[in-house]
Amino acid sequence: MSVAMSETLTNNGYTDDLRYEVFNREFMPHIDSMYNFAFRLTMDEDDANDLVQDTYLKAFRFISSFEQGTNAKAWLFRILKNSFINDYRKKSKEPSKVDYQEVETTYNSEEASDTTYTVDLRADAVQELIGDEVANALNALPVDFRTVIILCDIEGFTYEEMAKILDIPIGTVRSRLHRARNLLKEKLKSYASSMGYDS
Amino acid sequence: MNASLNTPSVTEEAQNKTMKHNCEHRAECMKIIQAILDDEATDAEKDHFRENMDKCIPCIEAYRLEKCIKDSLSLKIQKKPCPQSILDTIITKINS
Secondary structure: OOOHHHHHHHHHOOOOHHHHHHHHHHHHHHHHHHHHOOOOOOOOOOOOOOHHHHHHHHHHHHHOOOOOOOOHHHHHHHHHHHHHHHHHHOOOOOOOOOOOOHHHHHHHHHHHHHHOOOOOOOOHHHHHOOOOHHHHHHHHHOHHHHHHHHHEEEEEEOOHHHHHHHOOOOOHHHHHHHHHHHHHHHHHHHHHHOOOOOO | OHHHHHHHHHHHHHHHHHOOOOOOOOHHHHHHHHHHHHHHHHHHHHHHHHHHHHOEEEHHHHHHHOOOOHHHHHHHHOOOOOOHHHHHHHHHHHHO
């Protein structure tokens, strides 16, 4: 692998034709997933448009660092996530945005009390919820928790792929996902209660 | 499925008497249930799940809830197609 990596980094093996071919074959099929990920991160159509464009242009520019045969979707999601953190989150003045480190500290410290945590929510009540209500509950989560649920439950990434996309250990993926799901249950419970589905 | 849950059969009622109504490993079981649904469970977690899941009512309910939420997220949330204008801009820019 190190030989392949160094070849990729030095010579890259990418001719101009190959760059376009790989871009079209490996990257373009994921554009709808990328757009939805961008929209769920930014919660804004214009920002989502810009984020997807920026990500694809970066992907093309740095295509030589994409190792053919590896997971293109995870590679693209990682670029999009980094662009979001570096370029979009900084601009945001939204007070609910939470720093990654801060989130990590918060839920790690709460993990002990989290172990006995349950939300009084029934599966039948969740079945009654329509897509928009589920989406609203998801969107109400802090972005870091929203992200792991999107990656796992909507996009179907493995924990290992999520760890690479988010630059965190697999154990942290597991615990963050666990915490995110507890928070989501609270939000779903609120929706179910307000709709009278849980009575 | 709902109908059978609402009106348990005689056999189910008999089984209920031998089932656990409280889970003493709640936190651990929740992690295992999520790992099973994510297809990420270790062999030990799968063994624990197989041995205990049909005996513990809180775990059965938790499994149903977690599965329902996961299915709702993947199936109910609308996925929008990427606008054609973005595709056009990307293609124009990489060709320029």
